[in-house]
Amino acid sequence: MSETVNQPLPSDFPNDPRVPEELRNNVFITTLDKLYNWGRKRSMWPMLFGLACCAIEMIATAASRHDLARFGWELMRASPRQADLMIVAGTVTKKMVPQIVRLYNQMPEPRYVIAMGACATAGGPFKEGYNVVSGIDKFIPVDVYITGCPPRPEALLHSFLKLQEKIEKQSLRTVPWYRPGEDDVIPVPMLGPDLVDMRRAEEIRQKAAAQAQQPVPTQEG
């Protein structure tokens, strides 16, 4: 049995060399970016949103043993309007993906997405299934992927720390949600004869028309 591994956690505000030695315990200087990111990364609220097996491990992460609230990711909100983070925990099916995209569109910015487990990353063991989407990143942008089927609760916590690192690196000057421009609303996919990604509708129309001309479908990629 291995001993407890003690790793120092990175300090949120490391001492700045510009501060004199004797004042370091009393004074720290920071940038607005750091303060802003510190606040954000320590108060991330995930959405209460489970799809499949990974959701059970997600609940286990939020439960007493791992206690997500230690990181300030205080409580899971069922409403997308109150959530900062979507954990796509489980297999994304074609029938479910319009709802997921709609929920993502309803989340206020800044918003983050974690693809938890093999299924959410790329379809997982069910990838070959006819009702399974090969990864949520085909529809919404993902910030952190986790490998595993299902990932252990610790693996999910690890991805949270990775996401915190990412948030730390963001700058107020460059973040897209304070820039003027279009909202990146993702068109909700349509459930037709099969799942239709509306961003690719024109391409699908052309290919299907070409297939109608030549009834034998090509099998090579």
Add this chain to the structure above:
Amino acid sequence: MSLLGTGILKGLGVTLRHFINTYAEDLKYLINKSAAPQPRPLRRQSPKNKGLVTVEYPKERLPLPENFRYVPFLVLDTEKQEEKCTSCGICAKVCPPQCIWIVRTEDPVTKRPIPQPKEFYIDTTICMNCGYCAEFCPFDAIKMDHDYELSYYPEEQPHMRLVHDKAKLLKPDTYHASIHPLDWQRELADRAAEEAKKKAAAEAKAKAEAAKPAPSAQQPPASAA
């Protein structure tokens, strides 16, 4: 019949007990740290524990059981500096989601397969961590890893990173021995037994050959083989 409200009070008693125990259990060891039976994460997860159960993950972590399985890795024989895998393909056959791809090495002249994989891919985005590959490998060449901290940013090209190639899959057998001590001991014992068997067989053969020439001197030489 019980008085209305006693059930609620009884239930609240349970939560109160939990509340007190939460602090009492750890307080015991705060004064006398050496009295703690086990390191903190283990103690908190032991069936005897009544108090707090939280394991403060990045700082402290639970020990993983030997059998724990995450994604597979290939064992590198550190003595010979080559992989133990012979590219027999059993792992690719038993893999339920078919996430293992093996390219065999071919002899450049005879075009016969050489028992060594030229390339070995495991698509960890499909892998279901079932452990069949390790369980059915006859050469102890593929094992299940304990490293679960596998998160990636999309900038790290997850789909290429998450498809593990041979360079990423190969890990030395010392690492395998460190995470699977019991399995490693069994492997060593198996190997020793096999060598003893080989040796015994060789000795028997040598003996037979030493004994044979006298009676078989008149017989055709083919029977000696």
Add this chain to the structure above:
Amino acid sequence: MAEETPRPETQAASAQPSAAKPAPAAKPAAAAPKAGGHGAAKAAPLATLTPDMQQLQQHFGESVIAPAPYVGVLLQDKSRLPEVATYLRDELKYDSVTNLTAVDYIKDGYFEVVYHFQRSTGGEPLTLKVRVPRPQGNDLSEPVPSITPIYAGADFQEREVYDMYGIPFSGHPDLRRILLWEGFYGWPLRKDWHEAYYEGDTKPFDSRWPGGHHQLAEERVPWADNVNYPPGFDPLNFHADPDAGLYDSMAEGVPGLKVVTKNGYGETTTTVLGNGQALAEEEELRTDQIIVNMGPQHPSTHGVLRMVVKLDGETVTDLKLVLGYLHRNHEKIGERNTWLHNIPYTDRLDYIVGMANEWGYVLTVEKMMGIKPTERAEYLRVLMAELTRIQSHFWAIGFLLNDLGAFYTPALYFITERDLILDFFESVTGSRLMCNYFRFGGVSRDLTEAQLAQVKELAFERIPRKIDELEELLTDNEIVKARTIGVGYLPADRSINYSLTGPCLRAAGVPYDIRRVDPYGIYDRFDFEIPVLYGADVYDRYRIRVLEMRESLKIVQQCLQQMEQTKWGDIQAGKKAYNHRVPAGQAYARVETPKGELGFYLVSDGGQNPYRYHIRSSSFINLTSLKEMVVGHKVADAVVILGSLDIVLGEVDR
């Protein structure tokens, strides 16, 4: 006539599907090539008739009821199905249809709809088969009479067969797709229907070894995605309504209901129904009837279930379920997998109780192969299955209380206990949830001394104490009682008719537990009871779970004691193998999982892969009765009643 199947003597040869590929098979019969299904292959043996089947045959005549290949009887004239079903229910007392599925015998050109009828008093199920000719292409087949009016439990199962095979059931009250959506192109479980990522009929694929080089599935297919469209499909001029028909019957009495369908490029108003006049004329305090969609993203639905409820004020007047948001195509993938491949997939059915599912599957395959696990493996199986039951009930009760509004405290307490059991699972099997522990003829690993000590401490000390604590916390709690007693009442006869199984049925006073009524494993060696309660409401469904945990604990304790006499390390009967061949045949076997009866209906053609892999899922079939339980209650109770059924979406949608 096309649908008239020939006499049993002549058609016996056609019933056995030939091997999927001409591989060197262990059984010569399976590998023999056949022409049109009437070739020289060895005839599948006809089933021997049980007394009940003989009575059925006597009553309807041999021209109607004939012995079917391998198992059960074949109904020659499908139009007489309702008559036969009524006779089975009323005269032979087969009071529920426990399993209903279909098999596509593509070589022989027909679909076979398979019914398993069950007596609530116990015994083997009765298998009845009906054949319909295969249609051309994507067309619907000829209809089969629905038995939903006779057996309410057939409702969802018939819809599933319709969804997967395109076999319509005439007389079904609400025949719509259930797992997929209206408008989906094709009938997925037909053998000639291939999905976009289709690579071959059987695993292992040669592209992995010896052939292959790594290639993503996306790179292989024309759409670069897991989709297929009919030729000439134009998404820009296509108006989809995946919920077509859903609101039709619910819309009555809803004034001016507009059903608006939104999709990627806009919205279309498809129906305007309802009669506001009738309501306005009522004298009493008027409340509006509205339709509310709960889910698939809703904190109370235990996953991605969608409940469409019609509310009169706060009272539920109608309810419909929309399933399939987690439909992961277990059955299609399972027919491609080898026999061994399917074991870890069964873990992911009901992902709370992985090892209970494994047992069901392994048991069915062992039944077909005719092998028995070793003594020690039997004990290990019971140990794991009963610990699984305990942890599942901890989870179920925790989240039932969550649904009641006891937000998180009980759930967190019980998840802590569950985690300790999962630690034991992880230490033995290697994973917390997806244990992949059972093998054909045994289990994968034996316990070590340390693991044995760990489980003994749990079974003899920790869990008994915690179950007492659970009862102290909840059983007498007046709020729990006020919210649950009398809520979600469904009497025993209705429960049976709905094919309800598991704790919910036993809470209605029916002592139906597969461990007793159709014993498997070594449950006959343990001293335990099947607890029965008579309230048939949410409170008794809670209490029965507590009682069952105590009984399971008794089994675990006895199991640990008796296990000492078995040989350490003797966990696998025969040689460990990965390339099993299962003799051609059919089998249905079931186990009692914490949710109810989990059955597997497997058809083998003698090859390496199941020809048909059907999962009789308890969560799915238990949901059929939800409507009757919920209607008349407040919407807040609907959430609680759903919680008391303890469904897991992985098993509902499969």
